[in-house]
Amino acid sequence: MKLTLKIWRQADTASDGAMHTYEVDEISEDMSFLEMLDVLNERLNSEGEEPIAFDSDCREGICGMCGLMINGEAHGPQVTTTCQLHMRSFSDGETITIEPWRADPFPVLKDLCVDRSAFDRMIQSGGYISVNTGAAPDAHATPVPKDNADRAFDVATCIGCGACVAACPNGSASLFLGAKITHLGELPQGQAERDSRVVNMVAQHDHEGFGGCTNIGECTAACPKEIPLDVISQLNKDLRHAIRRGY
Amino acid sequence: MTDMPDTTFTSDPSHHQDTQETDDAAGYYTPGDPIAETKAPGGPIEERWGTRQFEARIANPANRRRLSVIVVGTGLAGASAAATLGEAGYVVKSFCYQDSPRRAHSIAAQGGINAAKNYKGDGDSVYRLFYDTIKGGDYRSRESNVYRLAEVSVNIIDQCVAQGVPFAREYGGLLDNRSFGGVQVSRTFYARGQTGQQLLIGAYQALERQVAAGTVRTYTRHEMLELIVVDGRARGIIVRDLVTGEIETYFADVVVLASGGYGNVFFLSTNAMGSNVTATWRAHRKGAFMANPCYTQIHPTCIPVSGAHQSKLTLMSESLRNDGRIWVPKDAKDADKDPRDIPEEDRDYYLERIYPSFGNLVPRDIASRQAKNMCDEGRGVGPEVDGVRRGVYLDFAEAMERLGRKAIEDKYGNLFDMYAQITGEDPYEVPMRIYPAVHYVMGGLWVDYDLQGSIPGLFVTGEANFSDHGANRLGASALMQGLADGYFVLPNTIRDYLAEGPFDKVPEDHPAVVEAQQSVRDRIDRFMNTKGTRSVDSYHRELGNIMWEYCGMERSEDGLKKAIDLIRGLRDDFWRNVKVLGTSESLNQSLERAGRVADFFELGELMCIDALNRRESCGGHFRAESQTEDGEALRHDDQYAYVAAWEWAGEPGSQEMGKPILHKEQLTYEFVEMKQRSYK
C-alpha cells in the first residue's frame, strides 16, 4: 500500500521540532509499524537524509521501549504496543501522523525518542520490597492465596511504556503508579512497607510534574497491557489509610 | 611486576594432550597452551562451592566504601549483581544501552525458571538437575560449575518470592511448577508466559532500591565501547553517552560484564534489536578469551519470516509442542494448498515418524534440524521468501478435538493471540506455521570457577559467559544461570579479588587510558567519514544471511571456509563503503549500529573458525561430516571433550597476525558418565 506519513522531527531537547511529510510506497500489510519506519529510514539514508530516530528493543511487546502517538492515539488504533501493531490495521492511501509521547516529565530527546527516567525515579522512591540477597525465607514459608497472587500478577504486567501518561489529558502517571502499589500491596511480602511506599511514591510522582487523576480513563484505554482503572482506586485507598495512620 | 595477580591458566606442557585427529581449521588459527587451572576446588562435588565460599577472602566492611565495581548490563545477570554488591556496601556503577535498566533483554523470556526445589515430590534433587544439565549440554560443560548452579537454584526462588515476584500459584497458595523442555520432573517456576519480565522487575526494583540508598549509580542510554586494562588488570570502561554522543571514561577496581548474548550476529534472531557483542568483543580484543563461540541454540518454534522487511523473529514458547503436532505435506506439490484440504494420509508427521518415542517433544536442536531438512526437500509451507518456503505446520486440530477449544485457549491463549497479531491468521482455524530461529548462544567469554575471565579483574556473568550450558542449554535454565551468577555466585567470588584492593588510582593520562579513548574516537570518526553508499543494516542483513546459511543449523568444512571468505570480503567492503549520516555528537542510531555490526563481523569469522575446528556434532553444533548412518549427531569425546578458548591475535585476515590462538581446556567427568544421546 501507499501511505502519507506526517512525522515529528526534532534535533534535540533544546531545539524546536516540526512535522515533516513523507510518502511511502509498497508497504506490505505483514510489516509491523516499526518495520514500515525501518523501510522509510533505509530510503532516507540512501537519499542522504538522516534517518528518523525512534526507540524499540524487544519488538515483542514486552520491554516497553517503543511508543509512538499514531493519529493521536498512544500506540495507535489497537490495544497493543507500537512494535506489535501491524500495517494491516491501516488502509491504502491513508495519512498517518506520528509523534512522540507528549508530557512535560517526558522531554523529547530527538525526533520520536523521549526521556522516561521519571519512571525509574518513582520506583526508587519506594517501588520495591526491602530484602537483601540471601535474607529470604523458604519460598513456601508464606502461602499466598491464589486470588491475591493472580491479581498481583495481572497488574505486575505493566511494561513501563508511558502510554498512560501520553494518553492522559492531565499527564498523570496514576495508572503506572497504581499498578505498582497494587502489585506489591496484594502480596504478604509487601505489607511492611505498604504505607511508606504509597506516600513516598505519590510524592515523587507529583515532584516529577505528572498531573493529578480526574478519572477520565484514557490511560486504561491506551494501556497495551490493559491495566484496569481500579488500580487508581486502590492507590487512593492506600494513600488514605497511610495518612490516617500518621504517615 | 609484583602486583600482578596469579593468572588463572598455566602453560604446563605436560597437560597438552592433543588427541585431535583432524585439523580442519589448520591455517586459520594458531595452537596455544592448554588451560590447566579453573580454580574449582577438588573433593566431593557437593562440598566444592562451600569450600570456595569459605576460602574466598572477605573485604573489610569499612573498606568496601572505597572499593568500586562497574557492572555493564542490567539484565538478570547484571541487575542482580549490581543490587547485591550495592547491598554489601561496594560503590557500584551500572550501565545499560536502553533508557531504563528494566528493559534489558531478559524481560522477553517467556517459559520459566528451573530450580531443584522438589516441591512436587516427584524425585527431583540438586543432583538430578545437575545431571540433566550436564547431559543436556551434551557433555561439554564443567561438572563443578553445573553442580553449583543446581545447588544455588533453590535460593533464587526464595529470593524472588521475597521480592514480590508473582509466580503462578495453586489454590492452596503454594507455588505451581510445570515440566519444561522434555525433562521428567516438574521443576519449572513460571509467571504465566512472562517469567523473564517478572524476574527482571524483581531484580530491577532491588537495583533501584540501592540507587535510592546511594550505593549504586545507573547510567542508562550509555554503551560500553572499550575496556581499559592497566598493568594487566581490568580497571575501567569507555562508554558513549547515546544521547549527547559524549565519550566518557569510568574507572573501578573491578569490571563485570553482564551484557547478554550475541545471537544478533545472525541479524534475524529472537534477541532484542540492540543485543550485541561489543562489550565482550572489546574485552576479547584486550585479551579475554572467547570460549566455544560457535555453540548456538536454534529454537524450533518461532514465527517464520514473512518478507524482506523482517527486522526480528518472534519466539513462541515451546510448551506449544506439548499439544501441537508438527507436519508437512508428503508431496511438495501440496505446499501451497490450504492445509485443511490436505487429507491425513497426505501429511507427514515427521517427528512422530522418525522419533516414535519422543515424537514432537524431541530436543530443540533435533526439532530445528528436521524442520530445515523438510524445507530443504521442498516440502516447506507458507510464503516463498527468496524462492524457498521456510515453514512447517504446528497443528492443534487434534488437541482441540480431544481437550476442547476452551482448554487450548486457557493454556495457550496469549500465544495464539500473539501469533494472530503478527501473521493475521487465526491459529484456532488454520494450523500455525513455525520455523527455527537463533535464540541463545552457549558460547561467550571464558571464565574460571570464580566467573573471572582471563584478564584479572574482569568478571563475566549470564549469557555473556560460556560457563554452564556446554554445547546446548536446557529450557528455563538461562534465567536460572543469570540469577545464580548475579545474586549468589559472583558476589561471593568477587570479594576474594576485591580483598586485594583498593588498587592504585589510575591517572587519566595513563597511556592505556589515552590509547583506549583514542581508539574509540578513531573508530567513530571512521564511520562518520567513510561516506559510502550502503546502510549499516544492509551489511548486517548480508552478514546474517552468510552466518545462517553456513554457520547455522548444519555446518560443513566447505561451507565454513566459504563463509570465512565471504565475511572477509564483506567486512572490507563495509569499512570502505558504509554510510552513516548525522553527527557523532548527538543521538545517532545508525552510528550505534555501525559499531555493533563492525564487531559482529569479527565475531562471525571466529565462530566459523571455531565451528570448523570442531569436527564433531554436539548439542547445538551439527557438523555434516559427523553423523551416524541415520543422520543423527555424532560426538567424538576422545578428540573434542574440551572447551575451545580463543585468544585474540590481531585483526583477522591479515597475514602475520589474525590467526586466533586456541587454548584447550580439557573436560573431565568424575561424577557423570558420558553417553551418546538417543531420542529414537
Ligand SMILES: Cc1cc2nc3c(=O)[nH]c(=O)nc-3n(C[C@H](O)[C@H](O)[C@H](O)COP(=O)(O)OP(=O)(O)OC[C@H]3O[C@@H](n4cnc5c(N)ncnc54)[C@H](O)[C@@H]3O)c2cc1C
Ligand atoms: C524470546 C526469548 C525467550 C526466552 N525464554 C527463556 C525462558 O523461558 N527461560 C530461560 O531460562 N531463558 C529464556 N531465554 C534466554 C534468557 O532470556 C537470556 O539468556 C537471559 O535473560 C540473558 O540475561 P543476561 O542478564 O545475561 O543478559 P540480557 O538480559 O540480554 O541483558 C544484557 C544487558 O547488557 C546491556 N548491554 C549490552 N551491551 C552493552 C554495551 N555494549 N554497553 C552497555 N550495556 C550493554 C543491555 O543494556 C542489557 O542491560 C529466552 C530468550 C529469548 C530471546
Ligand code: SF4
Ligand atoms: S500502566 Fe499500561 S500504559 Fe502505563 S506504563 Fe504500564 S503498561 Fe504502559
Ligand code: FES
Ligand atoms: S519494542 Fe519492546 S515493547 Fe515494543
